[in-house]
Amino acid sequence: MFNHLFQPIKIRDMELLNRVIMPEMGTRMANEKSEITQRLIDYHEARAKGGCGLNIVEVASVHSPSAPAHFVSISEDSFIAGHKKLTSAIHEAGGKAGIQLWQGSIAVGMDPKAKIFVASDMPFGKYTIPAITKNEIKEIVDSYGKAARRCVEAGYDCIEFHCAHNYLPHSFLSGGFNRRQDEYGGSFENRMRFPLECIEAIRNNIPEGMPLFMRIDAHDDCLPNGLIIEEIIEFCKRAKEAGVDVLDVSRGNIITPASIYEVPPIDIPNGFNVENASRIRKETGMVTIAVGRINTPELGENIIKENKADMVVMGRAQLADPEFCNKAKTGKVKDIIYCVGCNQGCYDGFCDVVNREFITCLRNPSLGHEKEYNLHKTDTPKKVLIAGGGMAGMEAARVLKERGHIPVIYEAGESLGGQFVTAGEAPGKGEMKRAAILYGEKIQALGIPVHFNTFITEDIISKENPDQVIISIGASPINLKLEGIEKKPVYNSHEVLKGKVRPEGMVAVIGGGLVGLETADALATTGNPVKVLEMKEAAGADLGSLRKIAVMQKMKSLGVEIIVNATCVAVEEQGIVIEHEGKREIVSCDSIVVAVGAKSNDNSELVALCEVKNIPFELIGDAKKPRRAINAIEEGFLVARTL
Template sequence: MPFDKLFTPIRIRDLKLSNRVIMAGMGTHMTGWNGREVTQKLIHYHAARAKGGVGMNTTEVCSVDPASSPNAFLAISEDRYIPGLKKLTSAVHQSGGSICVQLWQGSLAVSMDPAAEVLVPSDMEVSAGFTIPGMTIQRINSVIEAYGNAAKRAVTAGFDAVEFHCGHTYLPHSFLSGGINHRKDEYGGDFEKRTRFPLECIRSIRANIPEGMPVFMRIDCHDDELAGGLTMEEVIAFCKMAGKEGVDVLNISRGNILTSAVMYETPPMDLPHGFNVEKAARIRKETGMLTMPAGRINTPEYAEQILKEDKADLIVMARAQLADPEFCNKAREGKLSSIKYCIGCDQGCYDYFVDKTKDHITCLRNPALGLEEELKLTKTQSPKKVLIAGGGIAGLEAADILFKRGHIPVLYEAEDHLGGQLLMAGAAPRKEDTAMAVRMAAKNIEELGIEVHLNTAVTPELIEGVKPDAVIAAIGAEPFIPDLEGIEESYVTNFKEVLQGTKNLSGNVVVIGGGLVGLEAAEYLRERGCEITVVEMREAVGIDLGDMRKIAVNRAIAQSGIKTVTNAACKAVRDHQVIVEVKGKEISLPADYAVIAVGSQKRSTEEIINVCKKENIPYYVVGDAIKARRALNAISEAYEAARCI
């Protein structure tokens, strides 16, 4: 069996897990923006991962205290939530899995709901003239009691384990950290006093659950960017104390919402794989406790390596389960190319999470996330031959889904390789996972035996000759080239030619466009020794990036020495100069080369549509062929087209 270590069972007290893969708690908003109860949507979501073979599911954060329980998150703060939680645990158990509830008091994080009480250890000034008062001793005691009552409800609801969240600036972490807790009484000051509140919470939990029920604890390995914050030595010392009070497993995480270190909580592709692994290994060694690292572990090969090197006992693979609920089953069976790999884009998980116009999170790789029942795939009773024009990620997704449903996809790609723009984007720094995921998707198509024609553009004549039962047009987009003086000069190129490596540039390079593709081209060229200036007409570069990627990319841009000129309108390219206007003043930027990176425009599908109409062939246009957007949109539209044929 592949990945023997990863799929070795483990017993923790009375709980036996079938393997070492743990799906950590992740916010979903599947409760609805105005709810706190388990919904059928959330049940289907968890049941799908249990059926997919994950060792244990963990709920998203689940509020323990009634007054500070925000809407849009689960709650276990009152008995009225127990029936819904019972339905959730029953569904997971019936699907062959185990489930842990993450007990939570969110401190500052609950402020997204104006009705929820915000609790902080000590007075905290959040803006001029507005300070949140520190908790009274009476309120501290009531929250400690609330943890115990919540743990008791968890037992009644049928959970297999509980997890005490002691990280990410939530209340227990805030008490523990000297960078946040500035109390002067028995709950603050020196390290020992700062441990008092979280330790009393653990005692309260342990006293209200059976001896055989495990307690997990999620904790930051140290504080980032917080003056006076937790050191790793303090974390190790606290974990030893927590172990004596009944904590069984340490879930090693990182990040806080007070600084840009928030990016470690939902780490983007810019962060290294397993950036917490070595720290977790040290904590494990010095505490002697069962330990599991979180953070950018997205392949079974890497997870197996961590276990074989004896650096962990279990592995947190959370977003891997969002991208593919069958991740574990596929890995166990050795079907690696069929896995939809998380690429750390954060587009569907984090960006949707903070967007109140979205019902719940989604995933670039998995449009059915949160819609497991609504978008369930069914086998066709009438197999059709479907011509797919375009072998980018949308075309690959369509071919995969059509094949799963029993249709006969035939894929045509104009270039000499599959992967399209997403493969090209994978050439940019820190986007190796993007390229890997696309290559695996292409390999999956090959292994399924789907007919593929490279170097073959889809023409009306080809469609008439093939006579398909349906057509999916996924021909993507191409660089938008503005009407600009000097655009035809030999030293002017575009981001596609740069990232595909068809043009080798040197010297001073001006990148015209400071959005995602412009910054990718800029970093790519900077790594190859060019001196880069990015020109952006808006007030900042990277505006189209999500929050977490924006933090990481802006940091990389600053560290690399790439210059940026914002609020700059490009007027012309002449005599190896890029002429821009900034606040009414013209500036000339020296340019051995200029790179146009102002975005993409859709390729025309007019001929394909016209012949389909003429031959009465059903057709579907998906992805950038409709309008240049994100890969998330392209994959979602391809999935839906293939599901409906």
């Protein structure tokens, strides 16, 4: 199945079993000294065992003074031994190993001890970062060559040169960043000089038969004087002459809203960058990789089949399911756990250095724990009643079943998936709804009994005689009590998203969090003029940074008016009375939608019943406390793993 996607390919002396690449995604799994850890080895080994054609080890620093902690480094000979262990593990698992050579420019500022290099003087708050000197340029170029030599010794099959995302080589190449007046700036010929010198240094230090990849941006987004695709094509032709074999075509940079294209959230269309890769491939005649929200085998297959690219990056697809390739190749597509582009674990988790040690995944709580979270059969099977068939409850049921326990789900509604399905009703979020439905089908295919439209009662407890109860009954929207609220038609956000009600006329949405904004999206998309009232200083406070960029852009395009610092105090015939900037105003509207958050559904009776009957129980997900889906699924997994 998917014969084009799983067709072998040979590049110089390297032969890959298929066209799927696990890309160089930052993980923060290296240690404080930037050394390879067993965690990172296990992470890559799992994807190689899962059938991936090529694993590329992420953003490996080439220069010690500018190498941030917890990022991989290959800047000293002392790192070689750790990299050998990693490449050996990938090879023993049946895969091929690549490594991305990187100098991160301003991105290394995540570590205050790392030296920041920029192409031109760059204002940074009250301080200006001075441009890299010519001597430092020579030092960095030399570092690329030495790092490449170490990669060969460490056993890598190929090398990728990172020349995108306003890291240092891209910053020299782009007129949006490079304002130098010397031979490294000004004309495009001059701006190509530094990245071409880096490529030549790498090529001169690796065997003739070793492929050299290059990650590039198809063009610069949201950047005045930035690169256009015609310039990229010209540069790629020059890079080919210097020894580059493969183009890995990405988009985005880390200082403008274009960052949404680096780790594109669900709001960005699947395969949004494929046509750029196709054009670059055609005009350069080079082996090309397509990148950007390619998360199904069907999409990957069509890209290869239609000759738009030679290979595809499927990164987050393999975070969500390390067995993605094996399942796709054998036609077990319904068994795949699909990435939904939520960004909660892979990007938000990467940036949240306070609460997350390394990246994770909403759909795969085992990410980063591949060995320690390996599921083992229980010696003492237990019957476990699960109250609630949302994502947390289903995750618990799946893990329990896999471990040999006997899970039984009692769901108060008529379907599985809970609020994940509701979230998937918002415009552009159909992947979430599909994922929840597929997971529900998987649960039933596993033979796990599911009782719909049923609450767990004392009679059911007596009949089932469980050893354990897991309470995962979720949360419901909070109702808002305002003086005079009966004067207007009032709906809750979930009713609107599910299509159960249709507010008329001008709609005021009270609450500018994720749910409120997605409700506004749904209403405005179907023709309602919408105003969002948010009491905080900014809307979308509960959104991750990249999703927030996309959602706020959508609000602007739809003409949704957002009023912040607005406290709703009453409702009158004309509309909602708010306190705003020290005075009272009336926001006119015909209908009101309330989206001010959720509260846990009442579980006191079931808790009391378990306590009286001395049955152990666990609260998980929103039943414990309303939070993000990533927390709920993780709790379902962890409870079931340790039972």
